[in-house]
Amino acid sequence: MTDAATLATALPVRSRARRRVSFRAVFGITVLLAMGGAALLAPQLAPWDPARQMLLKRLRPPAWEARGLREHPLGTDHLGRDILSRILYGGRISLAVSLSSVALAATLGVTLGLCAGFFGGRADAIIMRVVDVFLAIPYILLAMGVVFALGPSLLNVILVMGATRWVQFARIVRADVLSIREREFVVGARARGNRALRLLVRHVLPNALTPIIVVATLELAFMIIYESALSFLGLGVQPPTPTWGWMLADGRNYIATAWWLATFPGLAIMLTVLAVNLLGDWLRDRLDPRLTV
Amino acid sequence: MLAYLARRLLQSVLVLLGVSVIVFGLLHLTGDPTRLLLPLEAREEDVRQLRALLGLDDPLWLQYVRFLSHAVHADFGLSFKHQVPALGLILSTLPATLELTAAGLALALLVAVPVGILAALRRNSLLDAVCSVGVLVGQAMPVYWLGLLLIMVFAVGLGWFPAAGRDGLRSLVLPATALGAFSMARLARLARSGMLEVLAQDYVRTARSAGVRAFVVTYKYALKNAAIPLVTVIGLEFGILLGGAVITETIFAWPGVGRLAVDAIFSRDYPLVQAIVAVLATLFVVINLAVDLLYTYLDPRIVYVRRAR
Amino acid sequence: MPPLLEVDGLQTQFVTGTGTVRAVDGVSFAIERGEVLGLVGESGCGKSVTSLSIMRLVPPPGRIAAGHIRLEGEDLLAKDAEAMRQVRGARIGMVFQEPMTSLNPVFSIGDQIASAALAHGGGGRAAAWERAVEMLQLVQVPSPGERVRDYPHQLSGGLRQRAMLALALVSGPRLLIADEPTTALDVTIQAQILDLLRRLQAERGMSVLMITHDLGVVAELCHRVAVIYAGRIVEMAPVARIFARPMHPYTQGLLRCLPHPSRFGQPLFSIEGVPPDLRRPPAGCRFAPRCPHVIESCRRAEPPLGEREPGHLVACPVLP
Numbered sequence: 001m002t003d004a005a006t007l008a009t010a011l012p013v014r015s016r017a018r019r020r021v022s023f024r025a026v027f028g029i030t031v032l033l034a035m036g037g038a039a040l041l042a043p044q045l046a047p048w049d050p051a052r053q054m055l056l057k058r059l060r061p062p063a064w065e066a067r068g069l070r071e072h073p074l075g076t077d078h079l080g081r082d083i084l085s086r087i088l089y090g091g092r093i094s095l096a097v098s099l100s101s102v103a104l105a106a107t108l109g110v111t112l113g114l115c116a117g118f119f120g121g122r123a124d125a126i127i128m129r130v131v132d133v134f135l136a137i138p139y140i141l142l143a144m145g146v147v148f149a150l151g152p153s154l155l156n157v158i159l160v161m162g163a164t165r166w167v168q169f170a171r172i173v174r175a176d177v178l179s180i181r182e183r184e185f186v187v188g189a190r191a192r193g194n195r196a197l198r199l200l201v202r203h204v205l206p207n208a209l210t211p212i213i214v215v216a217t218l219e220l221a222f223m224i225i226y227e228s229a230l231s232f233l234g235l236g237v238q239p240p241t242p243t244w245g246w247m248l249a250d251g252r253n254y255i256a257t258a259w260w261l262a263t264f265p266g267l268a269i270m271l272t273v274l275a276v277n278l279l280g281d282w283l284r285d286r287l288d289p290r291l292t293v
Numbered sequence: 294m295l296a297y298l299a300r301r302l303l304q305s306v307l308v309l310l311g312v313s314v315i316v317f318g319l320l321h322l323t324g325d326p327t328r329l330l331l332p333l334e335a336r337e338e339d340v341r342q343l344r345a346l347l348g349l350d351d352p353l354w355l356q357y358v359r360f361l362s363h364a365v366h367a368d369f370g371l372s373f374k375h376q377v378p379a380l381g382l383i384l385s386t387l388p389a390t391l392e393l394t395a396a397g398l399a400l401a402l403l404v405a406v407p408v409g410i411l412a413a414l415r416r417n418s419l420l421d422a423v424c425s426v427g428v429l430v431g432q433a434m435p436v437y438w439l440g441l442l443l444i445m446v447f448a449v450g451l452g453w454f455p456a457a458g459r460d461g462l463r464s465l466v467l468p469a470t471a472l473g474a475f476s477m478a479r480l481a482r483l484a485r486s487g488m489l490e491v492l493a494q495d496y497v498r499t500a501r502s503a504g505v506r507a508f509v510v511t512y513k514y515a516l517k518n519a520a521i522p523l524v525t526v527i528g529l530e531f532g533i534l535l536g537g538a539v540i541t542e543t544i545f546a547w548p549g550v551g552r553l554a555v556d557a558i559f560s561r562d563y564p565l566v567q568a569i570v571a572v573l574a575t576l577f578v579v580i581n582l583a584v585d586l587l588y589t590y591l592d593p594r595i596v597y598v599r600r601a602r
Numbered sequence: 603m604p605p606l607l608e609v610d611g612l613q614t615q616f617v618t619g620t621g622t623v624r625a626v627d628g629v630s631f632a633i634e635r636g637e638v639l640g641l642v643g644e645s646g647c648g649k650s651v652t653s654l655s656i657m658r659l660v661p662p663p664g665r666i667a668a669g670h671i672r673l674e675g676e677d678l679l680a681k682d683a684e685a686m687r688q689v690r691g692a693r694i695g696m697v698f699q700e701p702m703t704s705l706n707p708v709f710s711i712g713d714q715i716a717s718a719a720l721a722h723g724g725g726g727r728a729a730a731w732e733r734a735v736e737m738l739q740l741v742q743v744p745s746p747g748e749r750v751r752d753y754p755h756q757l758s759g760g761l762r763q764r765a766m767l768a769l770a771l772v773s774g775p776r777l778l779i780a781d782e783p784t785t786a787l788d789v790t791i792q793a794q795i796l797d798l799l800r801r802l803q804a805e806r807g808m809s810v811l812m813i814t815h816d817l818g819v820v821a822e823l824c825h826r827v828a829v830i831y832a833g834r835i836v837e838m839a840p841v842a843r844i845f846a847r848p849m850h851p852y853t854q855g856l857l858r859c860l861p862h863p864s865r866f867g868q869p870l871f872s873i874e875g876v877p878p879d880l881r882r883p884p885a886g887c888r889f890a891p892r893c894p895h896v897i898e899s900c901r902r903a904e905p906p907l908g909e910r911e912p913g914h915l916v917a918c919p920v921l922p
Contacts, residue, residue, distance in 0.1 A: 133311035135532060142315070146319070269435055273435075277429060277432055
């Protein structure tokens with residue numbers, strides 16, 4: 001029914017969504033730029049060396065509290081290290097690791113998804129079972145086990161995270177390829193041989209790019225949490241490099257006495273993830289509403 | 294219907310096989326499992342003994358077959374650290390984890406579904422906006438941070454709930470909340486969007502055009518339709534919650550499998566780690582199978598149409 | 603006796619981000635008891651919106667901006683939600699174009715018809731189910747006792763449409779609105795459904811508002827026809843008159859579009875141009891840009907719908 005009713009209701013119904021500038025996008029981009037900027041410029045912005053221990057000034061509360069010190073706006077930890085500086089430097093690790101992991105997961109996932117969707121049949125079945133396997137194993141345990149076996153390091157963390165989260169990309173790409181494939185191909189790809197591969201890259205990939213971007217943004221948020229979880233458990237990047245997860249782990253021992261140790265890193269994580277999520281939502285609404293989860 | 298069930302069972306078995314491969318491979322990742330199992334200063338003598346004991350000099354595939362045959366008989370060997378059968382150890386701690394996970398999921402559903410539905414019904418209202426914000430924040434919070442916050446506020450600060458340990462219903466509240474919060478957010482969004490989508494469907498219009506009461510339309514009709522995608526997600530959600538349980542148990546000192554696993558990993562108790570991963574994965578597969586069956590009851594089309602995953 | 607349904611100056615609009623779409627812009631007509639009125643027009647002309655407006659089921663961002671709709675003298679637009687709900691199904695029934703999406707896939711058709719029955723008047727579930735079977739029998743669904751438990755996807759298109767009809771009629775409405783009920787069906791099934799409609803209409807003395815773009819359907823079923831273009835009625839007359847002496851250029855164009863054996867071998871006719879953008883309707887006659895008989899005054903002022911001959915209304919000053 002291509003009536004005026006259907007036509008009109010095909011347009012976004014919420015007038016709020018139609019505003020020129022979306023609040024979510026602005027907030028998301030601003031926060032992310034701030035975080036990214038802070039991460040990049042950490043050496044310039046941080047007032048202190050994040051690894052520097054000033055034991056005389058240990059466990060000082062944030063500057064606005066009674067015992068706080070002006071030069072340590074967010075307080076100091078149990079070794080006298082400045083919290084603010086550690087958060088700034090910690091951001092670098094978190095963002096670097098997350099971005100790399102997402103890139104790795106995306107590459108793996110998209111490739112496998114393309115193969116599964118495109119070649120169909122046995123390849124598809126096999127890849128999908130592998131997907132199921134990866135979904136069945138609690139990712140945390142897998143990551144922990146692998147990282148522990150291989151030794152905790154920046155590279156290993158990235159590898160493990162990328163290797164466990166590729167599943168999301170694979171599924172979405174496969175779904176896209178399937179729908180495009182139904183449209184374009186009548187004869188099996190085998191009949192076309194090499195040309196099929198070019199068609200795949202030329203036509204299918206650009207179409208699938210949209211959901212990939214959306215999933216990538218959402219996965220980025222997940223990776224940040226994931227990485228800090230590994231750090232929290234002691235399996236992430238090792239000290240003295242500060243990571244938000246480590247700071248939370250440290251702060252855990254001081255919950256009752258020094259609340260700021262655990263609160264600020266967590267807040268940093270939350271804000272970053274929130275910004276990424278908002279951005280991802282906005283992207284999804286603009287680019288591909290059918291992905292709404 | 295039977296054919297569908299048989300197919301799903303076969304799939305599940307294949308998945309479990311795949312899991313077993315990974316679990317087996319965990320030990321052999323570095324090429325030499327003895328390095329993992331023994332402390333670094335172990336004598337050459339001990340290393341050789343261990344190799345012989347575990348049959349590590351045999352070809353890999355043989356080791357795998359041996360592992361698989363043991364596993365099928367529910368024999369995962371002895372936990373290195375505890376020197377008791379690994380499986381027994383797991384089964385004794387599993388109830389605690391299941392309790393926590395179920396509580397977390399139940400809490401999440403109890404909050405998320407009504408919230409999601411209400412938000413859909415009162416679209417663009419203040420309630421909807423507040424819920425959106427709540428959902429966003431909930432999704433952004435790492436489980437362990439929330440756990441720590443909850444402990445800080447409710448256990449240390451207000452003293453309403455215990456900060457650790459498993460000791461009656463009260464001690465379940467904080468961990469379940471921490472665990473469930475992330476799921477809560479996601480499920481609420483799903484419920485809301487699912488409901489919105491259903492309410493825009495033609496068949497809802499048909500029901501209204503026949504004069505069916507709004508209450509019936511929403512709660513009898515639309516709900517059943519909207520429940521379908523929600524139910525699909527619950528199976529996956531369970532897996533995610535199991536993962537989250539690992540961390541939650543660590544924070545709240547909850548004596549479940551998660552804490553056992555973390556402990557095992559740090560004490561290099563690899564047989565135990567293998568066993569835990571195997572058990573949890575099996576649990577996940579079984580639950581998903583159950584969810585799929587529930588799905589076929591909810592949506593009669595599914596048996597006839599091949600499901601696009 | 604007042605007409606069963608009176609639509610008077612109906613205006614329904616959709617407020618979108620790019621402007622307000624005036625989908626129905628001043629439509630007036632009446633349907634007598636036992637009469638079948640056809641509402642004809644091309645896609646997007648506002649005929650479905652009109653029908654949804656009568657039922658007050660226009661989806662947001664649509665809203666009824668002005669006008670009156672009177673059912674047996676009562677103003678439907680003045681009723682509150684509950685009162686309107688009681689009208690739907692019991693006094694006005696509606697069947698839609700797409701039976702696959704218009705029936706709930708996870709409930710059996712019996713359940714859906716029974717729910718419609720339960721919506722008006724008492725009796726328990728058992729009684730409602732019996733009525734569902736009765737209705738399926740009425741619409742000539744074979745083995746109604748068994749099929750009542752079937753799900754929509756288990757039925758063919760024709761059967762689904764019959765089920766929809768059963769659903770719409772179960773509470774005994776005096777007026778049936780049929781929004782392109784046969785468009786999505788095969789030609790042979792179309793004929794069957796039209797037959798069924800005609801029979802039901804005669805037996806129950808129902809009035810029908812038949813919305814379609816298919817003039818063949820109009821010829822088969824309707825007593826009178828209203829031709830709608832760009833949200834307005836441009837011609838309204840008894841069926842025989844419209845086919846014999848169409849007076850509005852648009853109606854004439856529509857009739858010429860139909861393939862005819864006498865014009866075998868000639869290229870098919872189509873009306874040039876496209877309908878206007880209803881966000882910014884033109885000042886004068888809306889058909890002017892496409893009209894072969896247009897004169898200057900047409901572009902300046904909207905021609906009113908006037909009674910050119912008894913019973914025959916046209917909104918065009920040009921043709922005799």
